[in-house]
Amino acid sequence: MTTPHHTPLHNPPLRLGILGCANIAKQFARDVSDSPLVAIQAVASRDLTKAQAFAQSFDIARAHGSYEALLTDAALDAIYIPLPNSMHAEWAIRAMQAGKHVLCEKPLALNLTEVTRMFEVARQQGVMLLEAYPYWFQPQTRDLLGCLSHDKIGEVRSVQASFGFTVGNTDTNIRMKPDLGGGALLDAGSYPLSLIRLVMGCAPERVMAHANWAATGVDISLMATLFYADGRRAQMSCAMDTANHRRAIIVGSRGTVETEYLNHTSDSHTHPWGYLPSQLRVRQGIANSIPFEDVHSASGSGFRFAAEAFAQVVREGDMAAIERAATASHDIAATLDAIQTSAKTGEVVHLSR
Template identity: 65%
Template sequence: MSSTQTSSVLRLGILGGANIARQFARDVRSSTNVRVVAVASRSDDSAKAFAESNGIERWFGSYDALLASPDIDAVYIPLPNSLHAEWAIKAAEHGKHILCEKPLALDRNEAARMFEAADRNGVMLLESFPWYFQPQTAAMMSLIGEGAIGDVRAIQANFGFTVGNPGANIRMKPELGGGALLDAGSYPLSLIRLVMGAAPQRVDAIATWADSRVDISLMATLVYADGRRAQVSCSMDAANHRHATIIGTQGTIETEYLNHTSEQSGGHPYGYLPSQLRVRRGIPNSVPFETIESEPGSGFFFAAESFARMIATHDTAAIEYYAQVSLDNAATLAAIIASARGERSVAL
């Protein structure tokens, strides 16, 4: 546990004032285990404006100033992808636990340095995929674990959308870690890694490139040492789509694995929708799909609660498990983009 933590409530500071930070602060507000107590920005004015509009009591005009505060136990990092490693390492050196937006790092070496800094300073580092901590995801993994579809043989997973304001959007800037793969593709890849339980042996990818030199769309095939296969596709030039099919020897699971879910199909104040999870327990297509219901809610809320629980219970086993997942994801993302750029197979 961080040496600064003195209460059962995790006191969290946010580094940066991006839109995703606003959503995070809003959705975590109902937690009794996590409290967003501060935000930092590049200036006092922007930090103050963010704090006042989001009900946060303290603000800092620099990230370093927030990290130096003894009254903050942990930080949430929603910064551009290229800044994750720098500020996660600095946070660890200040004794802060770190909940970091996906993708954790730009490659495996960068991710390894982040975890080494966390270990060296006795803090916990967790990559935040909101969908990962949804009750629906636990239900999906229970189905697989109990053998509802037999042995998993293949996965097809996708996520894409149309990027807004491409001229100024950070997703279109290579120097900030932009591109469809890192932004959208990290989601289906995280599902593939979760279900497969290992990194692939090699990858083959093809991409379409934007004028700014980031991948605007990409597809890849992942080949595993035991003969299993997975396919991942992502895009920033298509209608919003998000779906995964998990194919087993005795059945099939289909899911939208949404970050944030609702019981209602319309009218949610934040636009959240129900997320599909259904299973076919059988080989023939005459077997009907069964819909699986789970508790809905914000993935930001569920991720923050899980993070706080790991810290409170000193659950190093969970952190070590997620660390290996993040290292595998980072290595796979780097291999996929290398394959697409070189138009060749890349081994991990």
């Protein structure tokens, strides 16, 4: 996927509905509200009063008191799904069966079986389904991929990627509930795994994982090693009981890249919503005496970049871009499944294909 330029459309903007009123939906609506490429025209909640308050806050034309009502809203082209992980597959499938394109929050679903079914429905219905990792659509990610060219760092040999934070309100937080798709791996680990997939270009052959478990039964922290058929290695870590950290180190035969790969970025440390500059730097050479060079990228909300990239591929009917993203989502889901199994069994697990 590519980051669109913020230029006026000759065609009307993508007419988007938001399925749910959680905090992430509020952040998405705030960041996308003034986009020339996307028009948020409706929002739904199972509580009409909540949907009406949400719509009023973000100047959205229509509020629906049920999810079903949003899916039958004939004035919408697409649906954005920020629901709990356990609800992604059901409502994405229902939206696509209603003829709507779907932009769905990560992780796309709870397992590979659900992900496979979701893309089957998308193809059957002739609509587009895209997993929304906001950082994927950042200009910095485009520049990161540029740093991986052979003439800069040679052949990529290994990746280490991590993401962690401290989860609040542990008694009520959905991240602590197994039945809602909670746990560090699905909530946080999907990010470093998606970065590893982006860099490596394929799924690993097998994985080995170790986790610490919370009293509720979810993994509170996890580390995994990924083994590739060509001998490359990757390591990922995720946690919900640590200080916030987000970092990736990509090591090539002739150079190194380091990045934070943040979802949302700013040019300064004084952004009104707390967005920060995101580091990307590259060392071209094998000696530790060679300094790293900072790479400066355009900044902004990953929610807006993702929504506008989605609008662009829908408008252009760019199925090739969607299929590339679908292949990555399939590989990420297969890897998540294998890591979960390994963490529970303590054994090396080969990926299902």
